Amino acid sequence: MATIKVVCGIIFNEDKVFLCRRSPHKSLAGYWEFPGGKIESGEKEEDSLSRELFEELGMSVEIKEHFKTVVHNYDLFTIELIAYICQFQKASYKLTDHDQYEWVSKNNLNQWNLAPADIPIAEALSKC
Numbered sequence: 001m002a003t004i005k006v007v008c009g010i011i012f013n014e015d016k017v018f019l020c021r022r023s024p025h026k027s028l029a030g031y032w033e034f035p036g037g038k039i040e041s042g043e044k045e046e047d048s049l050s051r052e053l054f055e056e057l058g059m060s061v062e063i064k065e066h067f068k069t070v071v072h073n074y075d076l077f078t079i080e081l082i083a084y085i086c087q088f089q090k091a092s093y094k095l096t097d098h099d100q101y102e103w104v105s106k107n108n109l110n111q112w113n114l115a116p117a118d119i120p121i122a123e124a125l126s127k128c
């Protein structure tokens with residue numbers, strides 16, 4: 001089965017973390033996720049994350065450090081989801097791939113309908 005490499009940002013603003021919900025026309029529609037996207041060939045993970053956040057949300061962040069990588073098997077593909085801790089800088093919040101966003105407490109992440117690959121990341125976050 002094909003494995004896709006996706007990078008996502010765990011974006012902090014003070015004590016809150018950013019989540020957004022996938023639009024109805026997207027795969028995994030309606031699930032909440034840490035924003036990001038597929039890494040293009042030859043692209044560095046951090047460059048890919050900065051590009052996706054700007055394209056999808058008009059957002060700028062400072063990328064701090066790698067947090068966790070999760071490999072998850074969906075029915076149609078396998079994902080390697082690479083999560084980086086980021087510090088929020090600014091955003092226009094002009095959404096292209098999402099229909100909602102929220103700043104949430106990292107201890108309440110389990111109350112959101114997260115994409116299955118994101119759940120181990122949320123669990124690890126709530127413990128640190």
Ligand SMILES: Nc1nc2c([nH]c(=O)n2[C@@H]2O[C@H](COP(=O)(O)OP(=O)(O)OP(=O)(O)O)[C@@H](O)[C@H]2O)c(=O)[nH]1
Pocket residue numbers: 006007008026027028033034035036037038079081097115116117118
């Ligand atoms: N950006 C992002 N994608 C995630 C997360 N968790 C997760 O399973 N994914 C999946 O990773 C894949 C790549 O995401 P993407 O945001 O680049 O989607 P895309 O527009 O390039 O592809 P698409 O047309 O299949 O939706 C999607 O199938 C998405 O559902 C996450 O936390 N962030």
